[in-house]
Amino acid sequence: MNDPGHYIIEDVPPPDLTDTVKPISPLLRLWHNAVFRRMLVILVVALAWEFGARYADSPLLFPTLLDTLAALKDSLNAPYDSLWGYIGESLKSLSLGFVLGTLVASFLTIFAVNTRIGEDFLSTITSAFAPLPAVAIFPLSLMWFGISQESVVFITTWATIFPVAVAVFQGFRGVSQTLRFVGRNFGLKGLSLTARALIPAALPSIMTGLRSGVSNSFRALVALEMVIGAATGAGGLGWFVMSQKQNLEIPAVWAGILCIMVIGLLFEGLFILFERYTIRRWGMLH
Amino acid sequence: MAGAFHAGTSEPQGIVTQPLLQVQGATIVYETDLARVVAVWRASFDVQRGERLMVLGRSGCGKSTLLKAIGGYLKPSEGVIALEGVPITAPGPDRMVVWQDTDQLLPWKTVRQNVMYPMLLNGVPRAEAHARAQDFIAMVDLERAADHYPHQLSGGMKMRVAVARGLAMRPAILLMDEPFAALDALTRGRLQDELVRLQEETGATVLFVTHDIAEAARLGTRVIVMSPHPGQIKANLDVSRFASREDLAATISGIISDVDEVAA
Ligand SMILES: Nc1ncnc2c1ncn2[C@@H]1O[C@H](COP(=O)(O)OP(=O)(O)OP(=O)(O)O)[C@@H](O)[C@H]1O
Ligand SMILES: [Mg+2]
Numbered sequence: 001m002n003d004p005g006h007y008i009i010e011d012v013p014p015p016d017l018t019d020t021v022k023p024i025s026p027l028l029r030l031w032h033n034a035v036f037r038r039m040l041v042i043l044v045v046a047l048a049w050e051f052g053a054r055y056a057d058s059p060l061l062f063p064t065l066l067d068t069l070a071a072l073k074d075s076l077n078a079p080y081d082s083l084w085g086y087i088g089e090s091l092k093s094l095s096l097g098f099v100l101g102t103l104v105a106s107f108l109t110i111f112a113v114n115t116r117i118g119e120d121f122l123s124t125i126t127s128a129f130a131p132l133p134a135v136a137i138f139p140l141s142l143m144w145f146g147i148s149q150e151s152v153v154f155i156t157t158w159a160t161i162f163p164v165a166v167a168v169f170q171g172f173r174g175v176s177q178t179l180r181f182v183g184r185n186f187g188l189k190g191l192s193l194t195a196r197a198l199i200p201a202a203l204p205s206i207m208t209g210l211r212s213g214v215s216n217s218f219r220a221l222v223a224l225e226m227v228i229g230a231a232t233g234a235g236g237l238g239w240f241v242m243s244q245k246q247n248l249e250i251p252a253v254w255a256g257i258l259c260i261m262v263i264g265l266l267f268e269g270l271f272i273l274f275e276r277y278t279i280r281r282w283g284m285l286h
Numbered sequence: 287m288a289g290a291f292h293a294g295t296s297e298p299q300g301i302v303t304q305p306l307l308q309v310q311g312a313t314i315v316y317e318t319d320l321a322r323v324v325a326v327w328r329a330s331f332d333v334q335r336g337e338r339l340m341v342l343g344r345s346g347c348g349k350s351t352l353l354k355a356i357g358g359y360l361k362p363s364e365g366v367i368a369l370e371g372v373p374i375t376a377p378g379p380d381r382m383v384v385w386q387d388t389d390q391l392l393p394w395k396t397v398r399q400n401v402m403y404p405m406l407l408n409g410v411p412r413a414e415a416h417a418r419a420q421d422f423i424a425m426v427d428l429e430r431a432a433d434h435y436p437h438q439l440s441g442g443m444k445m446r447v448a449v450a451r452g453l454a455m456r457p458a459i460l461l462m463d464e465p466f467a468a469l470d471a472l473t474r475g476r477l478q479d480e481l482v483r484l485q486e487e488t489g490a491t492v493l494f495v496t497h498d499i500a501e502a503a504r505l506g507t508r509v510i511v512m513s514p515h516p517g518q519i520k521a522n523l524d525v526s527r528f529a530s531r532e533d534l535a536a537t538i539s540g541i542i543s544d545v546d547e548v549a550a
Contacts, residue, residue, distance in 0.1 A: 178385050178387045179392075181357075181377070181383070182392070185382060185404070186403065186404040187378055188407065200392070201394075203394075282437065283436070283437025284437075
């Protein structure tokens, strides 16, 4: 063949994929695992606690992690008035409030997305209530519902509504015009458009909203239980912590706080798990 | 031209039948808080079955507005837009749209699911939707990416998915709004050829918006030239009357510079 002289044609053989794609080392793979990394963080904090407490050497004010875990075990295994009961009580108020609050938030959001007055209502109400912690509503719920589970659920519901409604509304608003047009192009409208296009498209914001709804609700709940438990002598985790302090069972106080933190971490774990199979897989979260 | 719409025709072949799409004196206005913008002024044209109609004009002359009105997203304030004789009132899957943006695929569905979804929503049985999706994914050469999510695709691949999704639905007309504008010249050239091949294979009717004279001349069987302020149709060219695509491109250039002179 004649030599063109002006150019060269490179002829690199294609890669042998079995050769170039080496499996990454098990250690590195472990490092890429988010759950493992978080466990590592927890381990470091736990060690710091254990040795910090030993160094401080003041078991009454700052028990070691091992003492706390022992107290936790005892409290869980106590034949009478076990910690499980308190956990169950808290989770019940929390989940009831979360479900009810999310329902109310959905109605508010649908109203806000579809009507201008609904939007005005939502943004005015949320701005007005933003500086007010949910526990501050408690005197009202006490008047309406008395000292009862309804009072507590009212507060957890309340604490869920606004974070969820605001985030979901922002999420819906952020859905691109193109995606809305695409949905309508398929013949979707109204509620079917919302369910099949807007909700999945807004899922990252919805997740953020649900997260802050749960934590806001949980925070309010624990604080509330400390107050209401003193009056009734019963309640959830907040009351457990408070009553153990009154009995000067200091490791048990720490065990209660630890328990609250673990539940918070478990919720976070559930959210992360859900995200992995949804928005992370879809490339909607980076 | 001036006649109203004919009733559904069952006339023998050879006699002029009703055009697929009729746009008659359509004026489209945007009402904003500050002003009334006349985006399209009294546009009239017909689209026959199997045509590739190119709508050409510079930025802001109302091409997308016209396409959205045909899509059913905007309502003409005057005149009528009718598909098979029925005035258009809402968006629908008989007018599938390929938008300019690359974010027109549903991120939570794979390529295959994206192509199947509008069919499933509109009563195509799952097995048939699957088979049709398979065919069209193969036609746009995306079999290897069929189970990937949109975020794993390049811009050109996403565009091809949108084209496959549109054609697989077998719409009465496929509306395309500058689908290749954001792509590099090499990819654009390939997709243009692919589109012509697909359209000829399927006999689909296509309305294609572009601001690129070369693209209009290369793809069209008919070209409409629009001018801005207000958006008006200045010319309607039947490509078969031209000796060559070069000829056509030269004529279009001439029309556009005339339009610009008048505006200046
Ligand atoms: N939502 C809107 N509200 C008010 N005016 C609008 C709106 N959309 C478009 N317009 C105006 O209508 C005119 C036509 O816009 P259109 O988007 O149809 O142009 P186009 O031909 O598609 O331009 P391009 O090639 O840049 O996409 C422009 O003058 C634009 O300012
Ligand atoms: Mg446009």
